[in-house]
Amino acid sequence: MTLLDFARGPALQWSLIILVFGVLWQLLGTILIGVKKDLSKPRRNTAVRDGLATIATRSLPEHQFEKKIRFQHFSGYAWHVALFIAVLFSAPHILFFESVLGFGWPHLPNGIILVTAAIALAILFALVIRRLSHPVQRLISNADDYISVIVVIVPLVTGMLASAHIGARYETLLAIHFLSVEALFVWFPFGKLMHTALTFPSRFRAGAAFGRRGVKA
Amino acid sequence: MRKHQTLGVYLHAQGVSRRAFLKFCSATASLMALPPSAAAQVAAALAAARRPSVIWLSFQECTGCTESLTRSHAPTLESLIFDAISLDYHHTLQAASGESAEAARIAAMEENEGEYLLVVDGSIPLGNPGYSTIAGMSNLDMLRETAGGAAAIIAVGTCAAFGGIPHASPNPTGAVSVSEIITDKPIVNVSGCPPIPVVITGVLAHFLTFGTLPDLDHLGRPVAFFGQNIHDRCYRRPFYERGQFAHTFDDEGARKGWCLYELGCKGPTTYNACATLKWNEGTSYPIASGHGCLGCSEPDFWDKGSFYTPISAGLWGSRETLIGAAAAGAALGVGSALAARARKKKARAAEEAES
């Protein structure tokens, strides 16, 4: 079995198994710990609306905060947008998703994907440099933060190399790219990458909790 | 034709002009990625070379390789070189049959001990010697016996080079490649299903000129022909870069000749010279005909999923395993949440008792 066959076959299968297994384990095991019913009389009964609103509004910083966190905020979102474009609209990726999900969608030209990935990478490097240099971030960062950054950076770099066919034989690049993404899958449920899923319940609950007290969150 | 005639004399007798011969030599030199000055060396060496004795053994194979090499619709210089060798044993092509055929093989081996070239096509079954025999002799025994006195072995076709289709899962005959049995002789793998004819002649020319085998890649294939993947040399590459793909074999993209990546083309992971040398005297190759590359010159090409599965797609088992993993993860999640609740309840009771 070649490295690529291993990467596309058993490694992929097992990493997906761990991903699905771990995400559900983490997600349900966390949420189902449960919350006590709030017995206070709500100021308004719009929990669902408030929760959904906060999911949206937390994506934009408020006036007061915006001036202080502009760099982090916009680079953070720019990085996510660039990453999602590169991940979701690259033709080979869509073919991959199609093989797993059973359906696909239109793609963007390679050149655009490469540029987007380069932008994502540049922003991520800037954010890593900030993490390493800003006193607050340095203090609060732990192994999870650095492992998570690595498992995201490596697929980006290997993906760009594979897409541009530089550095090694294509099947080797592709195999390494596959394996790096699989490392991401395996790490995903165990670290802060779970924010991908948990941000939404977290924001929703903040919106609902503040909302029942009459405060926009 | 006489055995000890030189190649130059033989070709001249066949009506090949000196000019045509030199043209062939320089083409061969460039094909083999040799410097231009090597053409003269190739010409001198080939002209003086004695026609080598070649023994061709066919094991578990479909004769496609032989067809490919011999069924040129017009004679070419490559085929002349092919004719020029002294093919002493080839059970598809030789006139002799029965015991006299086997006697020819034994005679050639004895006469050219340590000098003859062994060409093999087809894989060798190890599961049961009876799966494939010639004149009552198992393929394995015949290969071992014949390889013993060979100067070098050329494994022609993917079956001989890597096991090929007989080796494909579940490999009922236990088929293996030549290199898995013979480890003490130089072996050149000329893979492909079938391989490109000129690659054989190129390897022969190299052997005749330098007395050595050409540079090989990690799979034992001549780098000159297998050094680059189809994708890098494909005329449809610009469409790949632009993200223009045929989605089906009869859509607009297919008609416009766009990239076949989405239709499972294995060009990016297949190392062969199809895109440059092409087939049928440089007429075409599969991608030019509108079908993706199958990756036939790579090991295990038959087992790498559907020919129509894109290479970026996974080759993984089933969705059922994922559903199983999801169910197990959910069960563990619910279980650990319940355990957490129980621990919280206990802590609550203790808090109340202590306050």
Add this chain to the structure above:
Amino acid sequence: MSVDNAAFRDFRESLERLGIDTPSEVISDEERVRRAKQTFMDKLDGRMAVDLTTCVHCGMCAEACHFYEATQDEKYAPVHKFEPLRRFYRRELSPMRWLFRPFTRDITAQDLETWQELVYDACTGCGRCDMMCPMGIRLSTLINVMRQGLASAGLVPAELQALQNEQRDSDTVFGVGAGKLREVIDRLGRQGIEIPLDKDQAEVLVLTTAVEVLLFSDALAATAKILNRLGADWTMLSQGFEAANIGLVSGDEVTQKRATAKIVEQAKACGARTVILPESGHAYQALRWEGANVLGEVLPFEVLAMSEFIAREIDAGRLKLKSPANGSSVTYHDPCRLGRHGGVIEQPRQVLKALGLDFREADSNGRENFCCGGGCGEYVIKRSAPLRQKAFEIKKREFDETGADTVITSCANCRINLMIGADNAGWQKPVESLVEKVAASLAE
């Protein structure tokens, strides 16, 4: 409508003595850790679990914190303030606890002692970081669990511990009991301000706080004037007047529950349908939002903050105000637990509008308002005075930028803390009470 300066000085001096002779409980390190963990286990819930898992360590919360803003010291980043709790969660409650335990350091008594400063001296639970977090994490609730754990471990700062012990053991705060309340009510009665005390039955029960009794009796008088003008059927109760809840701020559930239960009992006994809370942010949180939860029963009456009540009466046309001839300029300081945590944000502004004042919004206001710097009982902790003073500078700058003559607020604690800050900084702007402003402008 002013503060008795002598009383204010006395009060500041009494704060200096607070906690000096509080007996400190002798608890072994192991026992401290055990108690803290038990409380963490009890208090952490599924929402907090989600929050702890989803944090990406971006550190943006630091930018919301007045203590970080004032000092730029990274240890004041809100997310850092519940670091031991995060570790506890990963080791003990997370669904992946078996996996995480070998890689997560256990919490130690040393950790708890280190974090005492971070969660008591350097966090007022104002919740401004809750509004900043891009993940929607409610950091203030997590830091509150830290306080609760430290309280169980006997690590409440001495001053706060002294107040907590007092309320737990004798139901008084700052020594203000029924006698002291009667004294003030009698004094106000002599000034012609009637405060009904201990009526058997009343529609409205009015609470006050020790601080109001000691320092801001004008606010109590103003409350009485307004209710009397409305002709309300109201009373105060000598055995259930204290709205302050030290347990809530120190993190001691027993004290919190006891203080709340006392109010609820009394309110039920006199058949009150409305309980009006004095100008106190944490009292509002303790009764309005946590009262039912800490007792485990729905409260049989409505709970209103005084500012909320006034806004409602003005809105209904029952309370008429006269506009002052020369509308002086004011700005409003939102008490965190009334505004951001309580939802009483628009009401005080409506009242100020009705007063016809030249209202000027500070740059940070409403749900984004900066804390006064001394909330959550912090203003009694002596060693955090320098830190509070630095945070006060932020308030001072924002107030000055509005150009307003007067700062209005609706929380006695905010008022004290701002006054202390102003006193130390030699800043002259008056910090006044919303209720007093209203009472002074009642239409004839």
